[in-house]
Amino acid sequence: MFRRYLILSLAIGSGLIFFACGAEQKEAEPMEEAAEQTALESGIVNVYTHRHYPADKELYAEFTKQTGIEVNVVSAGADELIKRLETEGDKSPADLLITVDAGRLHRAMALGLLQPVSTPTLQENVPAHLRDKDNNWYGLTVRARIVAYAPDRVDPKKLETYSALANKEWKGKLLVRSSSNVYNQSLMAAMIEHKGADKAAEWAKGIVDNMARTPAGNDRDQIKGIAAGLGDIAVVNSYYYNMMQHSDDEAEREAASKVEITFPHFDGGGIHINVSGAGVTKSAANAENAIKLLEFLTSEAAQRKFAEANFEYALKDDIKYDGISLGKLGENNEKAVMIFDQVGWK
Amino acid sequence: MIRPGRHARSWFVSTALLVIAVSMPAIYVALHVFGGSNPVWDHLAATVLTDYIVNTFILMLGVAVLVTPVGVLCAWLISAYDFPGRAWLEWALVLPLAMPAYITGYAWSGIFEYGGPVDSLAAFLGSGSSLGIDIFSVYFLAALFAFVLYPYVYLVARSSFARQSAGLIEAARLTGAGNWEVFRRVAMPLARPAVAGGLALCLMEVLNDYGAVKYFGVSTFTTGIFRAWFALGDTGAAVRLAAVLMLFVFVLIVLERRGRARTAVSSSATMRRQTLRGKKALLALIFCLVPLSLGFVFPVVRLLTWAWRTASDVLDLQFVYLVLNSFALALGSAVLCCAAAILVLYTARLQRTRLAGFLAQSATLGYSIPGAVIAVGVMTPFAAIDHGIDGLVQSLTGSGTGLLLSGTLIALLYAYLSRYLAVAFQPVDAGFERTAASMDEAARSLGASPLRALLQINIPMVRTAILSAIILVFVDVLKELPLTLILRPFNFETLATRAFEFAGNEQLAEAANPALLIVAVGVIPIVYLNRLMNAKQAR
Structure with missing residues (x-):
């Protein structure tokens, strides 16, 4: 009796597996057929993305509506996606790689995973400093890494430069997330570009000495940390602050109301900016469609959507940026991480 | 004893093949250990390695020190005594298993955050301003892990008290020994090997966690592996770190084995429960409520308050698909893992050779390796096979096949098998x-035949164990993130990947919706598991 019961449940279980696989196969097959056809008829575009905002999904749906091209998505961290792309090699089904940081795009390019593409629309939509000089990748949205502070305890005039963050007066007052975070890595990479590795290391050491706590949490946690009095200043991406201001959580809005932001510069240079961006893969079987999607995402309407839904800056917003080539963020990334380890930025 | 015959040999061969296949990712990791010295490794060794080791050690020690008494004592209270609330605590104590550790981390940070429940309570009590409690520390994280993971110990200890040692416990009671005496001198020593096994699982979970340690800013081996692999682009150094991690786990497994060798008691007796009254009953109730509240109730309530606010924006029809997807995937891989475990272990039993025992052990190494590393260990051989087939077909027919296995559910199931066996x-x-x-x-x-003996004798005898295995893997796969995330096919989503997407956008309140659904789907089999164990005891 029990034996029968067990065998039955095993049978049902394995049946379910096959059902699950079978169902997936069935779904997959027409897709593959479609993929075969697309070379002729342009039906799909396969995207590996690190951007998984609801706004992005809505934009894909809009793109499909306008063009009839179906957007297939795998979303995961950029590092893992690049690894997957690398492993799959020239047979990878992915057509477009989207990351949230120019450094990662640069790495994908350096690994030979992207191909240069150029159209008049793309050249028009994406300003030169927000794309790769050889057109391997294009920026989609712009982000600024800036400083949040407690207006009741801090005079923003003392926070006009990134260098000032390392001043002794902030000892025990600075909040920042872990050095594993790519936004910090890129900020450091920019610092290296501006000041050289030695000066940048000195700066990072100063930051570590000023930390109010061992780096932890995400950017919003740093802002809440200021509101809670754990620290007085924090390094964050600007849109998180804006999102908190417009949060439907009263506590988040209140936290944001106790904090203000200021836009520091690199000693006379501009603000540290980064982009989320995209590149067409070398293996792309649907490169044409990938380009169409790129053009769509950089178009005026999509840009407005990014800015409204996520508070990111549009490509054409006039930001006084620091003037370095975004590719440098990728080139200096490894050096940046090593300096973090050396100075003890956890 | 029967000589291993023709049958046994075919069992051995299929097991050997399975084990080799399953340990491929681990082998891939191990192969990289013997690289020469390289700059990234030297850099890590000179700067952060000590930090990784110290943090990993603190976490493991903290978890072991908390999980063992909490798990064992709760199991003892539930098994040996009757007190108000016992009946539902018996299953409720398992609930934290349904919580992914990183989600619990988010929830606890939400409890202590600015304007969160603790702050509001303090304001209500008149403290005025925010308390500014900072929970991001390695000690808090160790406690958090402990209260999420203690059910592993609780489950095995309870089943040990209920079955293996019940007869001996009853005998000891007849000699007039007090309950504490019985616990200390009979029940605990008998349960020790099982507890060691449960503890080993807890510690492996701690070792391969990435989400929670990352959020808490506690650098462990996993942090280092990711840093070396991705940020510094050095596979060799990353894999060598993973190998050191595997060494940790190997030691754990050996210790656990050694503990187990001594026991082989089974009994059909059931333990009588003593009724507690008054203060003692209250104390027992409170003792069990503490881990349940910290590991499950408080974080779930926090998630609920978030979900309450965001559900209308987030929940849509697609969630039905997410639930079904997650459920089918978790159940399928659970049955698969369990069937593989039976095959390997039964072969070890048929053969009783060192080699078979060794094979059985190697099959479990994957659990120690962080998911993302396994993922690469899975992608690499699959891509190689795919490229091989593609090349062959191309040369024969002139048009290639593309990637047949990579990015399909087969690759994903295989990865789960490697990991959760x-x-x-x-x-x-x-x-x-x-x-x-x-x-x-x-x-x-x-x-x-061995097959008939397996199906008619062995499996029916261990069916509870098998079902517990299925349920444990089910719950684990339901929560699983890194493998699912990176190996999944296009447009394939689960509750866990959806929770990740929101959490990645720092939209924790929105992430609470899929997270709670994970818990809800996980709770059902857990309650069922408990029914099953009780039914068995009652008979």
Whole structure:
């Protein structure tokens, strides 16, 4: 009796597996057929993305509506996606790689995973400093890494430069997330570009000495940390602050109301900016469609959507940026991480 | 004893093949250990390695020190006493298993955050301003892990008290020994090997966690592996770190084995429960409520308050698909892992050779390796096979096949198998050990084939163990993130990947919706598991 019961449940279980696989196969097959056809008829575009905002999904749906091209998505961290792309090699089904940081795009390019593409629309939509000089990748949205502070305890005039963050007066007052975070890595990479590795290391050491706590949490946690009095200043991406201001959580809005932001510069240079961006893969079987999607995402309407839904800056917003080539963020990334380890930025 | 015959050999061969296939990712990791010195490794060794080791050690020690008494004592209270609330605590104590550790981390940070419940309470009580409690520390994280993971110990200890040692406990009671005396001198020593097994699972979970340690800013081996691999682009250094991690786990497994060798008691007696009253009953109730509240109730309530606010924006029809997807995937891989565990362990039983035992052990190594590393260990061979087939077909027919296996559910299921075989292993192994080998030898001496002996004698005898194995893997896969995330096919989403997407956008309140659904889907089999264990005891 029990034996029968067990065998039955095993049978049902394995049946379910096959059902699950079978169902997936069935779904997959027409897709593959479609993929075969697309070379002729342009039906799909396969995207590996690190951007998984609801706004992005809505934009894909809009793109499909306008063009009839179906957007297939795998979303995961950029590092893992690049690894997957690398492993799959020239047979990878992915057509477009989207990351949230120019450094990662640069790495994908350096690994030979992207191909240069150029159209008049793309050249028009994406300003030169927000794309790769050889057109391997294009920026989609712009982000600024800036400083949040407690207006009741801090005079923003003392926070006009990134260098000032390392001043002794902030000892025990600075909040920042872990050095594993790519936004910090890129900020450091920019610092290296501006000041050289030695000066940048000195700066990072100063930051570590000023930390109010061992780096932890995400950017919003740093802002809440200021509101809670754990620290007085924090390094964050600007849109998180804006999102908190417009949060439907009263506590988040209140936290944001106790904090203000200021836009520091690199000693006379501009603000540290980064982009989320995209590149067409070398293996792309649907490169044409990938380009169409790129053009769509950089178009005026999509840009407005990014800015409204996520508070990111549009490509054409006039930001006084620091003037370095975004590719440098990728080139200096490894050096940046090593300096973090050396100075003890956890 | 029956000589291993023709049958046994085919069992051995299929097991060997399975084990080799399953340990491929681990082998891939191990192969990279012997690289020469390289700059990234030297850099890590000179700067952060000590930090990784110290943090990993603190976490493991903290978890072990908390999880063992909490798990064992709760199990003892539930098994040996009757007190108000016991009946539902019996299953409720398992609930934290349904919580992914990183989600619990988010929830606890939400409890202590600015304007969160603790702050509001303080304001209500008149403290005025925010308390500014900072929970991001390695000690808090160790406690958090402990209260999420203690059910592993609780489950095995309870089943040990209920079955293995009940007869001896009753006998000890007859000699007039007090309950504490019985616990200390009879029940605990008998349960020790099982507890060691549960503890080993807890510690492996701690070792391979990435989400929670990252959020808490506690650098462990996993942090280092990711840093070396991705940020510094050095596979060799990353994999060498993973290998050191595997060494940790190997030591754990050996310790656990050594503890187990001594016991082989099984009993059909059931333990009588003593009724507690008054203060003692209250104390027992409170003792059990503490881990349940910290590991489950408080974080879930926090998630609920978030979900309450965001559900209308987030929940849509697609969530039905997410639930079904997650459920089918978790159940399928659970059955697969369990079948594989039975195959491997039964072969070890048929063969009783060192080699078979060694094979059985190697099959479980994958559990120690962080998911993202396994993922690469899975992608690499699959891509190689795919490229091979593609090349071959191309040369024969002139048009290639593309990638056949990479990015399909088959690759994902295979990855789960590599990773979670160890989870299915523990209960099935313990179950097999409880049943006398003489039974199935008797069956086979009467002419039954090993397969028949397995299906008719062994599996029915350990069916509870098998179902526990299925459920444990089910819950683990339901929560699983890194493998699912990176190996999944296009447009394939689960509750866990959806929770990740929101959490990645720092939209924790929105992430609470899929997270709660994970818990809800996980709770059902957990409650069922408990029913099953009780039914067994009652008979």
